[in-house]
Every structure is written in structure tokens, then in C-alpha cells.
Amino acid sequence: MLQALRDTLPANRWIRLVLLAIVLGVIFTPWLFDGTRALDTAARLSIFVVLAASYDLLLGFTGVVSFAHALFFGIGAYAVAIAFDHFAPGFGVLLVAIVAGLGVSLLVAFIMGLVSLRVKTIFYAMITLAVASAATVLVSQLYHLTGGEDGLTYRIPKVLTPAFKLLDDKVFGVRVNGKLMNFYLVVFSSIVLFLIMVRIVASPFGRVLKALRENDFRAQAIGYNTLAYRTTATLLSAAFATLAGVLMALWLRYTGPESVLSLDIMIDVLLMVVIGGMGTLYGAIIGATVLMLAQSYLQGLMGNAQDVIGGVPILSELMAPDRWLLWLGLLFIASVYFFPQGVVGRFSGPAPKEATT
Amino acid sequence: MTTHTTTPVLETRELSVQFGGHVAVNRVSCRFDSGTLTAIVGPNGAGKTTYFNLISGQLPATEGEVRLRGRVLGGRSAAHRARAGLGRAFQLTQLFPRLSVADNLRLVVQAKLGLGFRFWQPASHLIAVDREVEALLERVDLAGRAEVPASQLSHGGQRRLEVGMMLALDPEVMMFDEPTAGMSLDEAPVVLNLIRSIKEAGEKTILLVEHKMDVIRSLADRIIVLNNGTLLADGEPAEVMSLPSVRQAYLGESGEGAT
Amino acid sequence: MTTRVEPIQATGGEPVKQHRAWWHRPDAQAAVLVPALALLALPLTGDFSAWLTLTLAGLAMGMMLFIMTSGFTLVFGLMDVLNFGHGAFISLGAFFGFTVLAGLESWRLVDSLWLNLLAFGLAAVAAMIACGLLSWAFERVLVRRVYGNHLMQILITMGGLIVAEQLIYVFWGGEDWPMLKPAAFQGGLQWGDLVFEKYRLLAVVLGLVLFAALMAVFKWTRLGLLIRAGVENREMVESFGYNVRRLFVLVFMAGSALAAMGGVMWGLYDEVITAHLGQSIMITVFIVAIIGGLGSIEGCFIAALMVGLLSNYVGFLAPKLALVSTIGLLVVVLMWRPQGLVPATQGGQ
């Protein structure tokens, strides 16, 4: 594992420090920050790191642009949601749901993988966009199963809810209850999933993926069955996204099209990967952090800014908290302007390899 | 020297391909034996590269078949053929431009050893691969530039890497498509000497497309001439080159051409 | 050693003909699908007047889709730029048109076809000019940096789309604005059991004119050629002494102006406009563009008509399937022709 980390970690010391800070910050959130919002942001941050990294596996490592990645996230979440909606919430049911979700995801990914081989990249990107939008409509039409637009609200195993008290006393000022258990279940699962992806990327398989992205034609000519590699990468990336969806469903205790399937989520993930740096995997951590913090706290900051600016007519209108999306749009643009290779790509190349000669 | 009684390493039978109304390769039948170097010559657009494409599977043939050690390759993919022992260096350089020179070679060696589907072991633990890559870098004179992205090599360097990637695959049949095109007087010999040493080892079947007559004369055991997709002539270099039809089609009126 | 010698064929001579009979051409084959689809639907529908109503309405809807998609296709086909911001220009076009029409309220309401048309025309032209100018800035600031990189194009134009939409909120507010049709285009024409919405007649005329104009520009001028060449190898076109920069800007502005016209048409059709109008229509625009072959004007036209017709027939015969009808069409077409109905370029490597 250490070797895999050594091979893939960005070389730049500052980037490494930032990554470490983020990981520690998330793990110790209950002690470092007050309030439910911080805990929620940290949990969702870890889930999105997994989702964005799994998307990077597809986009950054195989060069496949897909807008249907949130679909797999959604399948994972809905599998859990539907299971808990129909059966008493328990870990057995959860396991069955995970297996079922993975099954469906892999099937869908396999079919989409086959399509992706038949059409040009850019066609594929737009087809997936259409498929993603059809999926949301499908979810709304199958409302008996999915709860439609309104989504599903369900109970989760009691040990993961605030009602479950593990210790009676607070530990350094933090209540140790089911919610905290849930938080750590999410955070540590995310870390494990991320590390598995790191290993895959550092493996010979990961190396082939990079080759496919660079020159598919050449990779074939030296004997790689590009079809098999692409499909495997698509399946892997779908599987990780599905598992991220499972964590999301557990954490939110609600699953609906807006929170796990919408195009907005897809675009957020795309932006996370791009801001962080495509093909770096670690970029997902930085990208997800930037975006989650922006979503959770940008409005508040803008409100403060507006108070300062006060009466300046147009400017204060632009600074109004209601216009936070405007600034998100500018973030898109800025990321392409200033970090076309992403933060990680910009500030550091890959780690230096052992000298060959 | 060619005895047609034994199975040749590589054989094409009535191999043809059409694009629209244009027949680019027209019923070409040919056998290639182990340890020989066959030069393929012909005017531009004669179908040399296309012939290679048909053999190595980059293009599907409209008719005819390719046999490797007697086995028909049929609709096998390029990847399959590469694994079966058909190696190829391209006329237009095909590299992994943003990967380092060493990584370009590592990928090939890894492919040869069939290590691609390992998900768990760190790639940097493949010591055997690295050792082989070091040797290769020496052979193509790129040892000093191992960690440079391939795209930053000069034209000559990229051509050498292109050849090096085929060597790394160590295939039974090696096909070179104008390996020295655009190389300067001092660089071309590096590649040519490399080809010569492979030939002298006597284990491989080499196909070489070249326009430079001096190169052909010094390397080839046999020449086949393609013109308009058809096999025009096939034989020993001196003999073929003296045929009037070949001189007219290929070398130009003055015979020797401006090589 | 045997030496075979075969007769030489000259390399020169007559050009090699590719099969060029009209029924072999992909655009002709695709064009046949439109009447074929209509004829197929006739026995299924059963009732002739219902069929005619659906067919005419579908064709007209197709024309409207064509107007909205043409600019997107144009920009992609010529410049290889995937402009998600197209949706923003559809929205902006609708809002500019709306603002102008609001000023011309009396002309819009008066019972005179010509004044109505004038009001509509002014609104459309103003919207096109305004969006054309805005897109100039859009190109300069955003698109210019990302030529040749689809992913970056998607991101940066998506950012542009969000910003533009938010600016609509800033300047026009978040309400749904009613944008009523000119008096002469309200209601329908009627012959017996057959009705045809008057407004759709306008869409048909405009769509046909636009199609003819675009085809003419590309068949009879070198513009299309230069821009396609410029996308492939910009340095080379400059080496022939052309100002590729300016050509690109012009095409981009034209594409956005078409979007604006589409926005005005759509706003008046829906009679309500919102800031996310463009975004909500973009998926349909994409689907039409892909079916058509991303970049081919003929393909776009045929695809738009097919989408218009199909959604009407399916909506009538099996409403449950209406949702999947266009996506189904997309899948079927791409299985048949992975590059779309009329592949934009038939060469490439």
C-alpha cells in the first residue's frame, strides 16, 4: 500500500500537506468544528471524494467523457433506499441491497461500455447526457417504487441513528451516539474505497489505462485488448460510484432524484475532478473540498460581502446570496482559465520515478 | 534459398482490400521465411502501408487471408495479432506522447509479459520489466532521455523510440515502415545498424518498407515490388532492380533516381 | 528464385469514382426516412384527418427544433466547438425578444398581419443582434481559450451558461414572464376535422428559409471549407493568408444569433419564458444534433423533422412511450449509423 501511495502521491510538498490537512480535518471534524452542518459537510465531502475519484478513473484515466456517472451513484443510493423502504432496516438487508445495486450498476455499465466502443467520444458524452435525463424521468414515472420526484425517506439501522447512545458521557465534548457511528462508517468506508482506487491506479492495469487515453491505436498495436480494458475500467468506476451511493443513502436517510441523480450532481462531480486535476486521483480530494465548502458556506460569505458593499446598485445585486450560482459559474470558468490541468496537475507533476539508468 | 515446401512464418494469399471503388491491395500472395529480410518497394500509394495494415490487423481485408506459421488469422484483432507475434513500427510515429520514454517502453514489455490485468500489485514492483527497459533504452540510444515525455523528443528520437517499442515486443515478425524517413545522415545509421543486427541474429522475419535504394541494397535479401496494389515483381535485389518495368514505375527514367 | 513480372498500370488517369448514385448518399437515404415514417404511421393512426393533423404539427415542430438546433450544429460542425452556452443564448434571445415585443405591444395586438409580422420580425432581429454581440464577448473571453479541447469546452461554456442564466435573474428577475403571440398567430386554421396552428405556419416558413440559406452559403461559398480547414489545422489556413480568428468569431456569432431566433420562436410558442428555458430545451437540442450527425446541416434538418413527427405519433398511439421515443430514435439511429444520420465529414482518419 505504501509503495502504491509513494508512486502516485503528488510530488509537491504543499499539495501533500493540504491533502493531509483535509483528511485529518475530516476525521476529527466532530472535535474541530461545531455544529451539525460541519459534520454533514465532512460526511458528504468524503462521499463525494469517492464519487469524484471513481469518475476520474473513467475520465482522467481512460479519457471517456460520460454524463451518466451520477446514474451509478443513484443506483447505489436507490438500492439501499428501496430496500429499507420495504424491509426492516438491518445490516443483512443492507448487504443484499449493496449486492443488488452493484449487479444493476455493472449491467448498465456493461451496456454503456459497449455503446461507448461503437461511437465517437463526443457522441458518447452527449448520449450519456440524454440517458441521464431519461433516467430522472424514469424515476419519476416509477414513483410506486422510487417515490418519484419526492424521493424516499426511510429508517436506517438503529445503531446508526442519534437515538442510539453508545456512551452516556461526552468524549472531549462530543456525544458518542449512533450518528457519530454513522459518520465514521461513512468516513472510513470512503477512505478504504479511495485507497483501493489508489492501488488500482498504481498497478500495471492503471498504467495501461493511461496508455489507452494517450493513444488507443498504439495500445492495440502492442497487444492490449483495448475493449477489455475500457470495459473493465468502466465497470470498476461504476462499482465505486455505486458504493458511494450506498454511503450517501445511509448518511442522508433520504434518497431522491435531486440529491443523487440530477444533472447538477453530475456537473458538480465533473467540476471537482477538473478543479482537482484529471488523471491524478488525489485531485478528487481537493476538488471535492473546494466545491463542498463553496456550496455550504459561499452563500454565507456573500451575505457578509453584500452587507459590506451595501448600497452600490448592480454590485450588491451581484453579491446577493441568492446569486451564489453566478459565482459557482465563474468558478467553472476560472478553473479552466487558471487550472486547466487542475490544482494537483498545476502545482506538481507525478512523483519522481526511480531513476532508470 | 527459399524452400516452399516447409511452412513459411508468414504468408498472405490473394490478399485484397478495396476502398470505395479503389483497390488498394490487389490479390497479393507472398511468403516470408524466418531469418530473412524482405524489402517492399513501390511508388507512393502503391499499397505498401496498406499491405502492412492488412497483415497486422489494423484494416480488415476484403478478400484473401493472412497465415502466421500456417494458421489463418481471419478476423483476429490487431491486439491479438500483436500477441501472436506480429510487430509493427509505423510510418507515422505512434507514441504515448505524454508518458515518459521509459514508460512507453515499459508498457510494451508489460504487454509482452501479459501483466496488464493486475490490479493490486504496484507497477513499480515489476523489476523484470524495468531491467528489460534499461537494455532497450541503450539499444535505441535513448538512455539519457528516459524520463522525458515522448513528445519532447526530436523527430529522430521519436523515430528511434517507435522502433524501440517494436523491439520491446520482441515479435517473431517485424515490420518496419520507412523507419529512417526524415532522419538525418548521422542518425539513420543507428536505426539501420539495429535492423542489421537483428537480421544477422537470424531468428526473426523482417519486412521493411524503404524508399532509399542504398539502404535496400545493403540490407535486403529479397525485394518485392508493389504497384497500384498488385505484386509487380518478387526476387533478388539486383535482379528485380534491373527489370525495366520496375525502373520505370519506381525509379524514374534515369533509373537510379535521386536517392 | 522466381521473379514474377506483371504489366504496369499507369497511376494517373481518370479520377476514381466513389459510388455516387443518389440513393447511395447518406443524406438522401436519411431524407427518405421522413416520408417513410409518416407513411408507416398512417395505418397505425387509422383516422386520416387525425394523422394529417399530427403529421403537419410534427413537421412544424421539427422546423422549430431545427431553428433552435441549427446554430449549435453549425458551431460544432464548422468549429468543432461544443457550445453548452447555446442554451444561454436561447434564453437570452427569448428575453431580448420579449423586451422588444413588450415595447411593441400595440403592434402585436393590432389586427393586422403585417404589423404583427413587423413586431415579430423586429423582436427577432433585435434579439439576434444582441445575442450576436454578446456571443462576440463570449467567444473572446471563454471559447477562444479552449479550441480543440472538447472537455474544456463543455466546462467553460457550462460555466458561461450558468453565469448568463444568473444575469437574466439579475436583470429580468426570477419570474415566469408571459410572452404572448402576435394576434394574427393565435389560434388555428381549420378545414373540416383538420386543424393547424397558425403560429406553426410561421415556423415552417422560417425553418425552410433558414435551411435554404444555410445550404446556399455552404454550397456556393468557400466559407464553410475555410472554417473546417481552420479547425483541423489553423496554422496552415493562416499560412494561406486567411484571418482564421475573424472567421471563427463570425461563425460563432452566427450560431448564437440563430440560437436567439430559436429562443424568440420558442418563447412565443410556449408563451411563458423563464431564465432556464434554454437549459431545459438543451437536451432536446443535443438529441436532434446527435441524430443528425453533429455538424451536418442536412442531418440536423432531417433529424429535427423526425423527432417532431415521432413524438407526435408516439404521443398519440402510446403516450406512455412518448418519454423514450426520442431517446429510442437516438439509439436506433446510432446503431445503424454510429456517426449520426448524415455523418458530418465522411473522411478523417
Next chain:
Amino acid sequence: MSDQTMQLALRDVHTHVDGYHILQGVTFDVPRHQVTMLLGRNGVGKTSTMRTIMGLWPSSQGEIRLEGQPIHGLPTMQVARRGVSYVPENMGIFASLTVSENLRIASRSQGLGGERLDWILALFPALQTFWHWPAGNLSGGQKQMLAIARAVIEPCDLLLVDEPSKGLAPSIIEKLITAFRSLKDERTTILMVEQNMNMARQLGDHLVVMDDGRIVHEGSMADFAADPDRQSELLGLSMEAST
């Protein structure tokens, strides 16, 4: 004085690309109505010199004069409009356009035709054969022919050609030599990069040799061809040895 006989003059030209200092003070002249050969090993900066003249890469220092007028700093299209044609090293074919469209772009007039076209088609009959084909499907050598045809379809004052013989069959090279000769007879000035020494020797009047981003030799081709020692010193091998 030299402006009278020199079509193009470079004085201490420096070019930086991506932070690399590629041209490090290039100075040479291209005499009017002659063929000037630019020789040198791989990677010494020949192509870079051509690109700098064309304005495709900006020079960071020094001056380039065409007919006595400074052209450094001008955008490519302006340089082209002053009568400079260019055949780049990678040929710059528009792969998705047909052969005829490729030529149509290069020609100023609306239609294609006339004597000049006939001359070109006689030179490269393959172009006629594949007239309506996407140029991307041409063979390597056919692409090279198209690139040259495109550059000369309109008469030009100065023709820059980067390795025209690369990948061409001997018979075509011979035709090329004839073609360049007739262009020279039409009073076109030619600056050519070549690795094919035979061709260089047959065509060249004037000669410039580069090494490491600088000019190391300038003189007449005839003198150079007669001096094998100098050849192996500058090019690594004598020109004879290469045939």
C-alpha cells in the same frame, strides 16, 4: 546593397518555445531567384527557423526582412499575403477535406483550373486519381505531393519547403527536382530544408548549415559539394556516403 539581391534576410534571430531557447542567433540570407538549402542534423532548429520566418512562432529578438521590409512580429497571414508560401514538415493536410478542397483553399480564385493546375496534375497524377477523396486517406507520399501542390498552386515570390522528399519514391523525387527547377525558372525564390543530399546537391545554389540553433556555415552549394571533409565535419557524414 544586399537588399537588392537578397529576398530574405535573417539577423541574429532568437526564438523561445515553452521556455526552451531554440534559435540562438540565426543569421543568413536567401538570395533572390535562387534555391537556398538549409541543412543540418535532426533537432538543430531547421524547422524552427522556417516557423519563425512564417510567424508561426514569434521571434524574441533579432530581425527578419523580406524585400527589405521587416516581417518579424507580423501575424502569419500577413506574412503569407506578402507572397510567402509554406510546405510544413508535417505537411499540414486537411484530412477531412477532399484533395480538390485542399487545393481550392490554397487558390485565390473561386474556381480551380487553368494551366497551372494542369501542370501540377501532370507533375503528380495521383492527385487527379484521388480528386474527390478525403485527403486523410492518401498514402504518406501522396500527402506530401498534395502539400507541395497546395503551396505552388498560386505563384509566389518565396517558397519555404521543409523536407519535401521525405517518404517519396525515387521516381517522384526526380519529378520534384524538375518541378522545383521550373519554379525557379519562373523566378520563385526557394528556401528548402532537406535530408536527401542528392536532391540538395542537384537543386541547391546557396547553402546554409545549422547546428544547435545557430548557423555554422553559409556559402555556395558547389563549393560545399566538392569538399567532403567539410561535409563530414558539419553533417556527420559526407554527402556521397549517403547515396
Next chain:
Amino acid sequence: EDPIKIAHVYGKTGPLEAYAKQSHDGLMLGLEYATGGTMEVLGRPIEVIEKDTQLDPAQGRSLLEEAYADDEVTLAIGPVSSGVALAMLPVAQEYGKILMVEPAVADSITGENGNRYIFRTGRNSSQDAVANAVAIGKPGVKIATLAQDYAFGRDGITAFRNALEGSGAEIVHEEYVPTDTNDFTAAGQRIFDALKDEDGEKIVFFYWAGGGNPMGKLKAMNPERYDIEFATGGNILSALVGYKPFVGMEGATYYYYESPDNDINDWLVEQHLDRFGTPPDFFTAGGMSAGIAAVEALKRSGDTDTEALIDTMEGMRFDTPKGEMMFRAEDHQALQSMYHFRIKVEDGVEWAIPELVREIPLEEMDIPVGRDN
């Protein structure tokens, strides 16, 4: 004194921005009216904390948690979208605090998905459907319905059909189309085919949310040639502009500022015109009702304790711009009047006016009980 905190958790940004603003303005006016302008109750100032769900249920949920746990609000109000509301419901139960839903409409909020901490001042889908059934359901009337093919559309039509029972009117055709439909020719053709040969009064009832404007598009197919008329519910003012071609159309609405006849509404209209230059709109009235309900509940229970508040509010009757409302004890849904209207057009008024035909009092509507707390 410590302020009494109320959170307004709603979709301030996103496609429903316009509704959100109305709702918030209404809420603030409601608080002001109910406290007599002092913004104080029980001797403590009221502090309203705004939170933007961005129409994301996950956000809504976490914001509501934040409001209850960190801001320690007494009660929360909102949101606009039903999806967000449904996600928020369990949070109220977990924290044991009140969530007053306004203006999300899904029946299940005060139905199977609700809990005893949920109250709703806004109308639910059934109320809309039933009111319309009362307004247009006369003997001999033949009705075709057009709705979106998802839960909201299908549930609404079911409630409408149930409410029509016994009225003598008959539904002859139900048409459902995908939510994103914008060409209605096919749907129109099917509906006209179903209705044209019927006798008597023929009505198409539109039950529609969001864009697409089906009425305008069916109108362009000349329904008058078969004597077919249209009916639908009310809408916000800017959407009423689109009703102009439908002079004489009838239906039932939740609110139009000229319809109610009471002092509170007069105050609201006057204040709104004064402060914003426009009359109060569809969602303004609901927001105000929520504000009034909150203050009344606090006043009457004299306490900020949740249990005390629930006790007070169950069965509580209170006055709003829509007249008297009553929180039904079983499901905490506020029963309220609706307004039967007929469209007319007047010069100088930008929108079509839904002129009041008759107020449908709450007793007249039999709204299914969602749950029994």
C-alpha cells in the same frame, strides 16, 4: 430577553425563486400583522433565520438539522418543493420540533410520510382537486383530464375523480403525458377524439404544474369547434397573463387577492401595494398564513415548548387572509376556503382576472384524512 427564533428553510435560489420570494414576503407580513407590528410575542422579539435549500433535499435536511440543533429555533417553516419537504419530515421528528410546511403541496406530507410534528398551512393537492371538482362538477358534464405522468399528476386526478362522485359529472378520458412535454398535439387529438361525440357540456380539466403551457396549445387546436371548454386551478399573477385567451373559463383557486373578503386580506393588499408596488400573489397569502399561525400558536399556548404548541395547534382555528383556517387534529392539515372563479379580461389589467363566482367554504369540501396522529 432572548429572541424566539423561527427558521424559514426554503428554496431561495433555483427555478422556484419567484415562489420563494412571495412566500417569504408573506411570512414576514404575517408575523408583523399577528404581532401588531411589534415583531414580539410572549414579550420576546421574533428572529427569523433564513436558510436556502437550493431545492436540494439533502441540503434542506441538513439545514433543518442545523436550525433545530445549532440555532435552537422554536419552530421551522418551509419549504417550497415537496421533495425537499419530504426529506425534512423525519428531522422534525428526530429533534422533536415543529415544522410548519408552506407551501409544498404533496398530500403525503400530512399523509403517510408525515408525523405529529408536521403541520401545514398551505393547501394540499387534494384540496385543489376537490375544490375544482366542486366548482365544475355539475350533472351532465363530461370531463377529460390532462395531467403530468408522475405522482403529483396521478394523485391529483384520483382525488379529483373521487370528489366528483355523486356530483353527476363524469370523467370520460384521462390523459397523462411526460412531465417535459411541450408539443401537445397528440394529447389534444386524443382528448378531442374522446370528447367530441359526447352530449352536453364538455370540459377539459388541466391539472398541471410547471412549464409547458398545455392550455394555450390545446386552445390553438380550436376546441370551440366541438364546443369543448377548459377548466383549471389558479396560479400566480404572471401565469394568469396566459389565461387571457380563456375568457369565461371556470375553476377553483387557492388565492387571488380580490377574492377573499376580510380585514386581514385588505391589510395585506394595502401593505403589499404600498411596499412592493404589486398586489400580493398566490404564495404571499400562504406565507402570511404560516406567519400568523406561528404567532397565534405561541400566544395561545403561552410557551415555546413543542408539546404545548402541538396541543394548542391541534384543532386550532385562526384567521388568515383567506378567512378562517383550522388545523385538523388528525393530520395537522389546515382546512381552508377555496375560490370558484370565472376568467374575465379587463383593460388596464395585465393579467386575466379570476373573478370570484363563489367562495367554497371549508365545510363544503370533503378532504380525505391523511393520517391519524
